[in-house]
Amino acid sequence: MPANAPAPKPGRTEPSVIRNFCIIAHIDHGKSTLADRMLQQTGVVEERAMRAQYLDRMDIERERGITIKSQAVRLPYRAADGSDYVLNMIDTPGHVDFTYEVSRSLAACEGAVLLVDAAQGIEAQTLANLYLALETDLTIIPVLNKIDLPAAQPEKYAAELAHLIGCSPDDVLLVSAKTGLGVNALLERIIEQIPAPIGDADAPARAMIFDSVYDTYRGVVTYVRVIDGHISTRERIQMMSTGAVHELLEVGVISPEPMPAEGLGVGEVGYLITGVKDVRQSRVGDTVTTERKGATEALGGYQDPKPMVFSGLYPIDGSDYPELRDALDKLKLNDAALIYEPETSLALGFGFRCGFLGLLHMEIVRERLEREANLDLISTAPNVIYRVVRDDGSEIVVTNPSEFPTQKVSRIFEPIVKSTIILPSEFVGTVMELCQQRRGSLLGMDYLSEDRVEMRYTLPLAEIVFDFFDALKSRTRGYASLDYELSGEQEADLVKVDILLHGDPVDAFSAIVHRDKAMSYGTMMTSKLKELIPRQQFEVPIQAAIGSRVITRETIRAIRKDVLAKCYGGDISRKRKLLEKQKEGKKRMKMVGRVEVPQEAFVAALSTTEPPKK
Amino acid sequence: MAPSLGMYVHVPFCSSRCGYCDFNTYTATELGKDVRRDTFHEVLVDEIRYARSVLGEDPRPVSTVFVGGGTPTLIGSEGLNSVLVAIRDEFGLAHDAEVTTEANPDSVDAAMLAELLDGGYTRISLGMQSSAPAVLRVLDRTHTPGASVKAARTARDIGFQHVNLDLIYGTPGETDDDLRRTLDDVLTAGIDHVSAYSLIVEDGTPLARRVARGELPAPDDDVMAERYVLIDDALTAAGLHWYEVSNWAETGGECRHNLAYWRSDDWWGVGPGAHSHVAGERWWNTKHPRTYAERLSSGSSPEDGREVLDEEQSHTERVMLGVRLAEGIAVSGLTVDPALVTEGLIAPDALVGGTIVLTRRGRLLADAVVRRLLG
Numbered sequence: 001m002p003a004n005a006p007a008p009k010p011g012r013t014e015p016s017v018i019r020n021f022c023i024i025a026h027i028d029h030g031k032s033t034l035a036d037r038m039l040q041q042t043g044v045v046e047e048r049a050m051r052a053q054y055l056d057r058m059d060i061e062r063e064r065g066i067t068i069k070s071q072a073v074r075l076p077y078r079a080a081d082g083s084d085y086v087l088n089m090i091d092t093p094g095h096v097d098f099t100y101e102v103s104r105s106l107a108a109c110e111g112a113v114l115l116v117d118a119a120q121g122i123e124a125q126t127l128a129n130l131y132l133a134l135e136t137d138l139t140i141i142p143v144l145n146k147i148d149l150p151a152a153q154p155e156k157y158a159a160e161l162a163h164l165i166g167c168s169p170d171d172v173l174l175v176s177a178k179t180g181l182g183v184n185a186l187l188e189r190i191i192e193q194i195p196a197p198i199g200d201a202d203a204p205a206r207a208m209i210f211d212s213v214y215d216t217y218r219g220v221v222t223y224v225r226v227i228d229g230h231i232s233t234r235e236r237i238q239m240m241s242t243g244a245v246h247e248l249l250e251v252g253v254i255s256p257e258p259m260p261a262e263g264l265g266v267g268e269v270g271y272l273i274t275g276v277k278d279v280r281q282s283r284v285g286d287t288v289t290t291e292r293k294g295a296t297e298a299l300g301g302y303q304d305p306k307p308m309v310f311s312g313l314y315p316i317d318g319s320d321y322p323e324l325r326d327a328l329d330k331l332k333l334n335d336a337a338l339i340y341e342p343e344t345s346l347a348l349g350f351g352f353r354c355g356f357l358g359l360l361h362m363e364i365v366r367e368r369l370e371r372e373a374n375l376d377l378i379s380t381a382p383n384v385i386y387r388v389v390r391d392d393g394s395e396i397v398v399t400n401p402s403e404f405p406t407q408k409v410s411r412i413f414e415p416i417v418k419s420t421i422i423l424p425s426e427f428v429g430t431v432m433e434l435c436q437q438r439r440g441s442l443l444g445m446d447y448l449s450e451d452r453v454e455m456r457y458t459l460p461l462a463e464i465v466f467d468f469f470d471a472l473k474s475r476t477r478g479y480a481s482l483d484y485e486l487s488g489e490q491e492a493d494l495v496k497v498d499i500l501l502h503g504d505p506v507d508a509f510s511a512i513v514h515r516d517k518a519m520s521y522g523t524m525m526t527s528k529l530k531e532l533i534p535r536q537q538f539e540v541p542i543q544a545a546i547g548s549r550v551i552t553r554e555t556i557r558a559i560r561k562d563v564l565a566k567c568y569g570g571d572i573s574r575k576r577k578l579l580e581k582q583k584e585g586k587k588r589m590k591m592v593g594r595v596e597v598p599q600e601a602f603v604a605a606l607s608t609t610e611p612p613k614k
Numbered sequence: 615m616a617p618s619l620g621m622y623v624h625v626p627f628c629s630s631r632c633g634y635c636d637f638n639t640y641t642a643t644e645l646g647k648d649v650r651r652d653t654f655h656e657v658l659v660d661e662i663r664y665a666r667s668v669l670g671e672d673p674r675p676v677s678t679v680f681v682g683g684g685t686p687t688l689i690g691s692e693g694l695n696s697v698l699v700a701i702r703d704e705f706g707l708a709h710d711a712e713v714t715t716e717a718n719p720d721s722v723d724a725a726m727l728a729e730l731l732d733g734g735y736t737r738i739s740l741g742m743q744s745s746a747p748a749v750l751r752v753l754d755r756t757h758t759p760g761a762s763v764k765a766a767r768t769a770r771d772i773g774f775q776h777v778n779l780d781l782i783y784g785t786p787g788e789t790d791d792d793l794r795r796t797l798d799d800v801l802t803a804g805i806d807h808v809s810a811y812s813l814i815v816e817d818g819t820p821l822a823r824r825v826a827r828g829e830l831p832a833p834d835d836d837v838m839a840e841r842y843v844l845i846d847d848a849l850t851a852a853g854l855h856w857y858e859v860s861n862w863a864e865t866g867g868e869c870r871h872n873l874a875y876w877r878s879d880d881w882w883g884v885g886p887g888a889h890s891h892v893a894g895e896r897w898w899n900t901k902h903p904r905t906y907a908e909r910l911s912s913g914s915s916p917e918d919g920r921e922v923l924d925e926e927q928s929h930t931e932r933v934m935l936g937v938r939l940a941e942g943i944a945v946s947g948l949t950v951d952p953a954l955v956t957e958g959l960i961a962p963d964a965l966v967g968g969t970i971v972l973t974r975r976g977r978l979l980a981d982a983v984v985r986r987l988l989g
Contacts, residue, residue, distance in 0.1 A: 537957060537982060560839035563980040565811040565860050567938065569622055569875055570889040573896055573921065576931050582985060 007076030010253045010261035010270060011232065013086050015201075018267040019194045020225065021141075022090040022105055024130055025115035026123040026481065030145040031091075034115060034177035035073075038089060041183050042075040044255055071211065072108075072223050072269045074253040079191045087190060088269040090210065090225075092129070097358030099485055100303055103132055104210040104285050107301060108225035108269065111139035111194030113186065114161065118144040118152035118174070121160055121452060123481035124422045130164065139194050140165050141173065143186060148176040160449045197267025204295040205229030207264070207288040212279040214334035218250075222272045222282045224264070227299060229290070232263030236291040237274065240298040244281060245291050246274035279336045305337035307355025308415055308486065309362055309465050310399040312343055312380035312508065313369070314351030316599055320375055321350045327373035328352060331365065338365060343400070347508040347590055347602060348378060353400055356382075359465055378603050380508050384462045387413040387489065401510040404496040406547065414492045415461040418443070419484035425453045427476040434471055438463035439492075439514060459484070460492065462512070497551070499525050500543040501533070504593035508602060518544075522552040525605065532601035535559035540595055617879035619674040619705070619892075620871050621665075623658060623697055624885030625683040626903050627651055629721070632754040633824070634782075636816035638887035638901050639684040649903045655693035659700040660910040661884045661899075666704040669882075669892070675706040678871035678881075681715040688718075691726045695733030697884075707734070712776075712870045714739055719761035724768050737776035737869070738769045739809075745799045746792035749785045752830065754820075759799075766803040776867055778807035783845065784838045785813045786830040793841055797848040806867030810845050811860050812838040839978050846974060859938045859977050876935040878928070886916075895922050934984050942971035948987055959983050 008017060025031035039045040075087040092105040106112065112133045116122050122130075133140060142161040144154050158172040173189060175182035207224035215221050224231070231237065231251060238245045250273040252260040264270045276282055285302035289295040315324050328340050338361075343353040356362040362382060369375055386398040389411040398404050419440075423431055425447070432442070435457050443456040459468075464484060472480050497518050499509035509529075513521045522544025529542050533556055540556040567575055589596040628639045642651070679701060686694060694715055701707065714737035715730065727738065742762035743755055750759065762779060769777045779800050783793055800808060813833050815822050824830045846856060854862040858876060861869065874881055883890040887901040897920035900906050909916045923931065929947075936943035945968050954960045959976035960983065976983055 537959075537979060557836075559835070559979070559982075561812075561835040561842070561978045562982045563859060563978055565814060567859075567875075567935065568872065569881065569883055569891070570887070570898070572875070572891070572931060572935065573889070573898075576927065576934060579930060579934055579981075579984065579988070583988065586985065 007084055008086055010074070010259070010268060011230070011251075011263035011265055013265060013268060015199065015265075015267035016196045017083065017085045018088065018197055019085060019111065019190050020088045020090065020109045020197060020267065020269060021111040021113060021190055021194050022092045022109045022133075023113045023115050024092065024126055024133060025145075026117070026120075026126045029115055029117040029120070029123075029126070030177045031115055034113075034145065034175070034183070035089060035091065037177050037180050037183045038075060038087075038187065039073070039256055041180065041187065042077045042087065044073070044075055072225075072254060072271075074255040074269065076255070077187060077191075080188055085191055086268075087187070088225075090269065097356070097361040099128070099132070100305065100357075101211070101284055102129055103136070103301070104208065106133050106136045106138060108208060108210045109136075109138055110197060111141065111190065113190070114140050114142045114165070115145050115175075116143070116157060116161060118147045118154050118157055119149050121153075121157045122164065122422065122448065124420045124454075124483040125481060127164070127422060127454065128420055128483035128485065134165070141186070141189055141193060142167065142171065143173045143175050143182075145175050145177050147174045148179055148181065156449060160452070163448065199226070199266035200228045201230065201266045203228040204293055205231050205288070205290045206295045206299055207231055208299050209282060209284055209286045209288060212282045212284055212336065214277070214279055218273050220274070220276045220279050220282050220333075221258075222274070222288070223269070224272055224288055225269045226264045226266055228266060228295070230263055230265050231272070231288065231290065237272065237288050238291045238294050239282065240287040240289055240295070241283065241302060242281075242286075246276060246281075249273045249275050278333050280332075283336055305357060307337060307339050307357060308385055308461060309356045309358055309382050310385065311354060311356070311362060311382040312345060312348065312351050312400075313340075313354050313366065314345065314348040314378050314380075316376040316378050316603070318349045323373055324352065324369065324375055324377070327369050327375060328354075330373075331368060335365070337361065345380075345507050347506050347592060347597070348380070349590075355399065359469070378599075378606060381511055381606055382465045383512055384415050384460075384465060386494070386512060389413075398512070401496055401512050402507055404510075404512055411491055412494045413489040414494065416458055416487055416490050417461050417464060417484040418487040419457045419459050419464070419482060421455045421457065421472070421480055421482050422448065423453055423455070423476050423480035425451050427480065428453055428455070430475045431455065431472065431480060434468075434475055435459065438468060458487065460490070460514075461486070462514075495546045497521050497525075498545050499529070500541075500545055500550075501529070501592045501597070502540045502595045503543075504595075505545075506592055509605065518546055519551055526552055526554040528605050529601070530554040530556055532604050533595070533597055536595055538594070616674060617877075618677040618874055619672070620678040620680070620874045620879065620881035621662075621676050621701055621705075622871075622881055622883040622885075622888055623679065623681045623686075624883065624888040625654070625658075625681060625686040625689055626886045627654070627683065627688045628685050629688065629718075630754070630756060631820075633820040634753055634813060634816070636819050637684065640903065645903060649907065651689060652693075654903070654907075655689050655696050657907045657910055658697050658884055661916060662697070662700040662704055664910065664915070665882050665884065674880075675708045675711075676701055677708040677711055678874060679707075679711065679713040680869075680871040683716055685718045685721060686715045687721040687726065691729035691733065694730060694735070698734050702734070712736055714776075714778075714869065714871060716741065717765070719757045719765045722765055722769075724772060727765075727769050727774070728772050731773055736774070737778070738766075738774050739778040739780065739807075739869075740765055740769075742766075742779040742796075742800070743782045744785065744788065744792065745796040746788060749782075749788045749792055752785050752787055752821075753782065763799050763803040766805050770804050776807060776869075777803070777805040778809060778869065779803060779805050781808065781810040781845075782813050783810055783841045784833045786825075786833065788841075790841070790844065793844060794848070797845065801848070801852050806854075806864040807869060808849055808854055808862045809860055810842075810849075810862070812842065842978060843974070855940070856977070857940045859972075859980055873939070876939050878932050878935060894928060895920060897921075930988060933987055937970060937972060937984055937987065938977075938980060940971065942969040944968060945970055949989065951986055954983060954986060 023031045072090045077085045077087050090105050092102050158169040161172050162169040206228045207226045211223040213221045233248050233251050237248050252258050253270040287298040337357045339355040340352040388396050388409050391410045440457040440459040446454045493515045495515050496512050498505045526542045539558045542554045543550045544552045588599045626639050713735045716739045740762050745759045766777050825832050849862040856862050857868045880892045886903045886906040889898045897917050899916040900918040906916045955962050961971045964971035
């Protein structure tokens, strides 16, 4: 890039030279590598400062190879025609739980790069995000990545993409983000095809928040796309959903390090720092305007994040409870969707009932708590949110099996999702069988190419949160991909199954399940527990029950021998140490009535994988 | 009254290695030329002299001696007798001292037994394990089923008042009938003491590897409990009463040396890997016979490690060991959960008298009782 002509400055950039785009891609299809290459080829990051996955800040993102928080990078670019442009690359989260965040990122763009692995083809999440982008009227630039791989099948997958978005296979760009091949052509295509933003520079300011990140030093950093008007440091801003007014401490762009600026104009993308300490005060999807002469009408599309999946989180060591509380409080600053309240479990002690957007969100929260706060956690089986209508017509919302009414109710509603599954056609039968078992109903089925099928199902969310993805992967040897979005609720015949140990219910094991599944849940838990709970000095029945009706039973026989046969001179220290260890171990035992249950048994019983043999 | 002083002597040799055994013992091939069996008793005598120098003015004579292994008879009656001479010279033996040696049914004969009796040994303990050939094979024992009973009778005949047979039960493949026949044989041998141990699959042994590979089934605790009951019934009926969880004897035939362990008395352990307990301290010797011998010949201690027991540890040991005995332990200083009585684990009548004594069910669950007593 020639050094003589200065790049257009933030706040004073003509909308006509701006291109706002995002990259839609599946995990591992190379989005971060492509972003790295764009940073290099536009010259914003010098070669020697480059590091892999430059934009993924959190360790957890880099390790798992996924992007949780989106970011926006301003890339000044001199195109082949000699003109200077500003490319704003908006990095979108790549997972189903963050569909709302994705939709807001898309709404900040005029175009999207559809990035697909040339050896694997499009996956369900990418397809879902593609549909989302098409609904938002974005210009789509189809790209096949990793064409340098020996297994790449560019013709096959170009045809697939062409079929999906209605273009010619020749329009699909071939790129290797790893080697840099074709990246320049992609940058040129972005300039040519993606429309420049259009907005009214003289109208009251309106900017849409598409991301909001808590930073220890700066407080909340809010990422916005300006639609109309101008935002500058001289004016206070107002959040339109709450009316809250904030000082504007700093406005800037990320390029790719934060660069303060005087302001942001129509079509520009940048960040705002107001000094608020909680992302809840600066929510994704909200509209920012100026306090003085502010806009009266917010941009559309704002939603409050709504947790759909709930689980109890408990410290394995009960004395870690205060640390868990502090860690949740800290995490909440950066996660507007996370909710939690204290909960006590007979079996697990003190913990929190937490609400998540979905399963991945739950996993991420748990992993961050364990990693960043160094906590060992145990989580109860996840459940969804239920709406229960009592006989008298009153309604309750159940987020925890313990709140499930014991008396007869008139109707129960459960959330359902519309899911998309993409899979090789040979697995259609087995996946249909799986969806059948999970109470799914087929909405439709299409061939993407001669051997790849897209299936659409309505499924109860509850059936998906319980190991559906694992079952899908194992039935398709890892080839299927899944995406889903919430699509309302349906009435269902649901019951609460309790697990009783020696007659005492163990709250952590209660579950709300479909009546037809009650028996299999009961049998699974009782047989798991029979393996996991050590024999006691008395016989211990393990029962599964609906209300007072026992549906299945296992028995742990009483232990008859617990004595070391030999104990002479040399054995004594060893035996005493063993005893001291057992005494320590006993502290980690939980008493359920008279039954001693090792903590590990709860952990293993609550995990969805096969329990280890006792 | 000061506790009695015992002496354990460890002979770390075996002619072959048994698959279940994790004791500190070595075959001739394993040791090579560095360690000589025929002069090893001299090394043991060195430690006995060293013990004298450490205990200094301690006036106690040795009231019990127990030579174990390994296979003590592999160092011959001369070797065994010279060890006893050294103990007598350095410490003096109490006039009623109990002096036991373990013996392998294969490696003792009447002449050797007579020499040991002459040398001052009063008690012979024979590793019989079982009468069933199949069981002996799984255990890698080389003796023939009849050899132990024969050796025991010989020992009695030439004048040993006290003879013990060691049994192992619950070996993979053992049947109830195998055990019954073994007990019948034991009771024809005219012995006054039986030790019976459930087979423990010790980590790192060839037996553990065979079980891990699935060649042999793991011993089952429920079967062990049934076999224990079978043994206890048979021996009790024959006039051998239990005096420790795994030990039965005629009155007067109890092994006083072993009782000293369970009563937390003092003893010095001589030999590679031997453990000692004197005046609230435990220590243990280095395990390999060569290192052990080198240490002593260079005039340094063969000790490998040591611990000083604090009050809580001493208490734990006293309860853990004492509760295994038929004489029981005093209630004072302990909180007894009444459920231990109602669950049939400790005897109500003894408790009234201030002593905790296990019932038979309690003996089988002794470790659980100890945990509950120690809260």
